[in-house]
Amino acid sequence: MRARVLLKFAKVLMVSRLRGTRRSRVTNSITSRPIIIGLIGVAMFAIGLTFGLVTISILTSASTSASAMGQIVFTIYGGIPIFLIGFFLSMGLLWELNASTEAETTDAINWLPITPAEYVLASTLSTGYTYSPLVAVAVGYALPLGVLTGNGAAFLLLVGISIVSTFIGSVGVEILRSVLARASSAFTKVGGKTMVVMRIFGVIAILVFTQLLFSGFLVVRIISTLVGDIAAATAVPVFWPTLSITSMLGSDLLASAVYGLLSLGFFLLLAYIALSLRARFWLAAPPSLHFSGTESFSKSSKLKWFGLSDLSIALVRRELRSATRRKEVVRLMAIPLILPVMILFPVVFSPAPSSTATPPVSANPLLLAGPLLFGVGLGALFLGLTSLGQEGGRLWNIGSLPVSERMVLKTKLLFTSLIAMIGLALGLILSVLIFHLSVLDALIFSAIGLTVVLAESSLGIAVGSRYADFSEGPRPRFVSMKGSIIGSILGVIMMGAMSVAFIAMLILSVRIVGLGTSLELIEALPFIATALVALIFSRIGYRLSIGPVNRILTEIAN
Amino acid sequence: MSQNGSAVEAQHLTKFYGPVAGLYDLSFSVGYGEVRGLLGQNGSGKSTLLKSLVGLIHPTSGTAKVLGLDVQKSPMEVRRSIGYVPESPRLYEFLTATEYLDFIADVRGIAYEEKKQRINRLIQALNLEGKQGDTISGYSQGMKQKVALMGAILHRPKLLLLDEPLNGLDPKSARVVKELIHGLAREGVTTVFSTHILEIAEAICDQLTILQNGRVLAEGTGQELREKAGLPGSGLEDVFLKLTGTRGVEEIVEALMR
Numbered sequence: 031m032r033a034r035v036l037l038k039f040a041k042v043l044m045v046s047r048l049r050g051t052r053r054s055r056v057t058n059s060i061t062s063r064p065i066i067i068g069l070i071g072v073a074m075f076a077i078g079l080t081f082g083l084v085t086i087s088i089l090t091s092a093s094t095s096a097s098a099m100g101q102i103v104f105t106i107y108g109g110i111p112i113f114l115i116g117f118f119l120s121m122g123l124l125w126e127l128n129a130s131t132e133a134e135t136t137d138a139i140n141w142l143p144i145t146p147a148e149y150v151l152a153s154t155l156s157t158g159y160t161y162s163p164l165v166a167v168a169v170g171y172a173l174p175l176g177v178l179t180g181n182g183a184a185f186l187l188l189v190g191i192s193i194v195s196t197f198i199g200s201v202g203v204e205i206l207r208s209v210l211a212r213a214s215s216a217f218t219k220v221g222g223k224t225m226v227v228m229r230i231f232g233v234i235a236i237l238v239f240t241q242l243l244f245s246g247f248l249v250v251r252i253i254s255t256l257v258g259d260i261a262a263a264t265a266v267p268v269f270w271p272t273l274s275i276t277s278m279l280g281s282d283l284l285a286s287a288v289y290g291l292l293s294l295g296f297f298l299l300l301a302y303i304a305l306s307l308r309a310r311f312w313l314a315a316p317p318s319l320h321f322s323g324t325e326s327f328s329k330s331s332k333l334k335w336f337g338l339s340d341l342s343i344a345l346v347r348r349e350l351r352s353a354t355r356r357k358e359v360v361r362l363m364a365i366p367l368i369l370p371v372m373i374l375f376p377v378v379f380s381p382a383p384s385s386t387a388t389p390p391v392s393a394n395p396l397l398l399a400g401p402l403l404f405g406v407g408l409g410a411l412f413l414g415l416t417s418l419g420q421e422g423g424r425l426w427n428i429g430s431l432p433v434s435e436r437m438v439l440k441t442k443l444l445f446t447s448l449i450a451m452i453g454l455a456l457g458l459i460l461s462v463l464i465f466h467l468s469v470l471d472a473l474i475f476s477a478i479g480l481t482v483v484l485a486e487s488s489l490g491i492a493v494g495s496r497y498a499d500f501s502e503g504p505r506p507r508f509v510s511m512k513g514s515i516i517g518s519i520l521g522v523i524m525m526g527a528m529s530v531a532f533i534a535m536l537i538l539s540v541r542i543v544g545l546g547t548s549l550e551l552i553e554a555l556p557f558i559a560t561a562l563v564a565l566i567f568s569r570i571g572y573r574l575s576i577g578p579v580n581r582i583l584t585e586i587a588n
Numbered sequence: 589m590s591q592n593g594s595a596v597e598a599q600h601l602t603k604f605y606g607p608v609a610g611l612y613d614l615s616f617s618v619g620y621g622e623v624r625g626l627l628g629q630n631g632s633g634k635s636t637l638l639k640s641l642v643g644l645i646h647p648t649s650g651t652a653k654v655l656g657l658d659v660q661k662s663p664m665e666v667r668r669s670i671g672y673v674p675e676s677p678r679l680y681e682f683l684t685a686t687e688y689l690d691f692i693a694d695v696r697g698i699a700y701e702e703k704k705q706r707i708n709r710l711i712q713a714l715n716l717e718g719k720q721g722d723t724i725s726g727y728s729q730g731m732k733q734k735v736a737l738m739g740a741i742l743h744r745p746k747l748l749l750l751d752e753p754l755n756g757l758d759p760k761s762a763r764v765v766k767e768l769i770h771g772l773a774r775e776g777v778t779t780v781f782s783t784h785i786l787e788i789a790e791a792i793c794d795q796l797t798i799l800q801n802g803r804v805l806a807e808g809t810g811q812e813l814r815e816k817a818g819l820p821g822s823g824l825e826d827v828f829l830k831l832t833g834t835r836g837v838e839e840i841v842e843a844l845m846r
Contacts, residue, residue: 326684326686326687326690326721327686327690327700327703327704327707328690328694329700330700340694340697341694341695341697343694344691344694344695345695347691348680348683348691351680351682351683351687352680352682355682355683355723356681356682422678423678424678424679424680426644426672426674426677426678427678427679427680427739429642429643429644430642430643430644430667430670430672430674431667431692431695431696432664432665432667432668432695432696433667433695434664584643584644584645584646584663585644585645585646
């Protein structure tokens with residue numbers, strides 16, 4: 031193991047992450063200095079400290095009892111290690127899912143004389159250090175809570191345990207990378223279409239799992255479990271850092287030391303597994319799928335029934351194949367499916383989930399299901415934002431073919447909406463199961479959902495075509511940072527405008543027929559207003575996209 | 589589309605990339621059925637010129653006409669009639685060769701039976717049999733080049749614009765492409781292609797155009813260029829180096845060997 035090579039390589043990986051995500055406006059001289067991360071960490075520590083002091087002052091001024099204060103410290107201190115493990119695992123995995131297989135497998139690292147151990151440790155160090163400001167903010171927040179409640183020793187332990195947790199999460203990613211590479215080659219041998227399907231489900235499962243880990247609701251549930259049934263938790267290594275802290279808070283120093291050492295041992299075991307897997311399974315050549323049956327010429331499609339031309343169908347088919355076969359695009363497709371599920375987390379993981387068949391409150395089920403549409407809409411927006419940029423260096427294929435900008439635009443809109451509609455269908459199923467929507471409610475939910483999807487897709491494409499990022503580094507982004515921010519803000523404003531239309535018409539309809547009247551047509555007015563506003567936005571978004579898409583096709587970057 | 593005049597005609601074509609001129613007041617024309625080779629050092633404007641003719645970049649000033657159509661005013665008609673292969677073509681790596689060609693055929697409106705026949709014939713001719721069901725991501729550079737070429741000629745275009753078409757091809761496939769260009773020329777297809785392989789350029793092309801700094805430096809047959817350079821009987825490489833003013837090759841090699 032060459033320490034100098036390890037540190038140098040960790041720095042290169044860190045710079046690659048920074049430049050991959052903050053390319054615009056940040057000069058290379060800044061991103062090549064690791065000290066910048068340290069300085070950001072110091073700032074984040076100060077911010078955490080301030081919030082910690084504010085929390086303490088609020089609790090003190092509210093005359094919180096000592097036992098309640100102790101419980102709060104217990105929950106926060108116990109939550110930090112498990113939160114950090116989940117965060118580092120999530121960030122590392124999302125980073126991995128972003129990676130283009132092509133760029134990754136042609137990475138210079140595959141032919142440089144770097145050992146698997148050096149690679150794994152450098153990569154772990156790089157992940158840990160890149161996201162270390164989050165550790166700083168967590169520790170900063172915990173400092174006043176510990177010191178001012180007489181838990182100074184627990185705070186010192188928390189600092190050490192947080193670092194161990196950070197590395198457990200980071201090295202966990204290294205294991206998953208190798209396993210995914212191995213799985214990828216195994217699926218390839220199984221056959222093309224099988225692999226495509228497994229990859230999609232795999233990505234969605236990984237994303238849902240990591241989002242669950244990252245979700246505060248789950249952390250709270252875990253801590254409650256620890257408090258209620260500590261014996262079961264002791265067998266799960268990922269809880270050991272938390273148990274080390276909670277044992278210290280419970281004045282059980284021996285248990286705290288044992289769990290602390292076990293945590294460290296767990297990290298070392300993971301590191302050993304990671305480097306063994308790296309040595310055995312890493313793929314240095316791009317995987318190629320084989321699709322059996324060479325006669326894969328497309329015949330007339332049933333999509334023609336919907337009035338689509340052969341040209342549109344060819345373009346949509348290409349989009350679908352891109353979405354299901356490109357690793358960096360598959361994760362985008364998963365977003366409209368995951369967002370509605372995430373919005374339901376508070377319901378599913380609420381401290382006392384309802385076990386009865388009736389909704390938890392007697393509100394209109396449609397109003398309860400409404401927030402799911404925000405998830406579906408934001409998913410559609412994100413797909414739209416990235417739809418042009420993902421063409422990358424392949425843009426010349428479309429640019430040199432007789433395809434007009436309107437045709438490209440309609441295809442992108444159709445494809446984005448189709449994928450988002452899968453999310454809408456999932457949202458509908460969940461709403462029927464959880465909120466018990468009636469048939470009429472389900473129809474209204476679907477109709478509004480469709481218009482929301484259209485509006486957000488159009489907006490996404492309008493912004494995404496102006497701020498497309500065609501660069502194809504190891505981690506393609508498809509839309510510039512500025513475009514992401516502008517798109518997100520406009521997307522939320524658009525949702526707000528639709529909500530305002532809904533509320534205004536709700537008030538108006540209540541005034542017309544009086545509270546409690548069940549005239550269904552009048553009750554439908556708010557939903558019709560929302561749909562109309564969404565359709566207007568769709569039209570505006572479409573019109574605004576024509577010019578930029580035309581420019582993209584006639585001014586292809588070198 | 590009239591067969592009178594030129595298949596390709598550029599008038600005072602200028603393209604600036606920021607302060608850098610990719611093309612500068614370039615005028616040139618290519619007759620119908622002609623095979624024209626574009627020569628020039630790296631950055632001389634060959635790719636920019638070809639992209640301008642396809643309509644993939646918008647010239648800063650000047651006009652380009654292809655098959656009698658203004659590239660800027662009638663982009664769709666131009667794209668329907670031409671075939672184009674860029675330098676190092678990026679294809680849809682997630683598609684198989686068959687799927688890629690099937691996509692191109694559908695966009696170009698080729699009927700089912702005909703596209704099937706043409707694609708199978710091309711796959712056979714360019715030695716891709718047995719590999720057409722694999723995704724392009726696993727192809728070598730030469731195989732990708734072949735697929736791009738197939739996509740460019742699938743619809744039997746009247747004009748072929750090829751940027752370094754022989755890059756990465758094995759000798760047999762290179763020979764097939766050379767013969768193909770000859771065959772297409774006999775059928776009246778005009779071809780403009782850029783290359784660094786001077787022997788091939790001289791062997792295939794009716795006329796050669798040497799570009800430098802975005803301008804036409806010299807034009808003519810190989811023999812005419814030799815005369816212009818004052819090097820009768822010399823190899824085209826010497827002619828090219830003299831015309832482009834490239835000096836001190838020996839010194840550079842010496843420095844590299846040190």
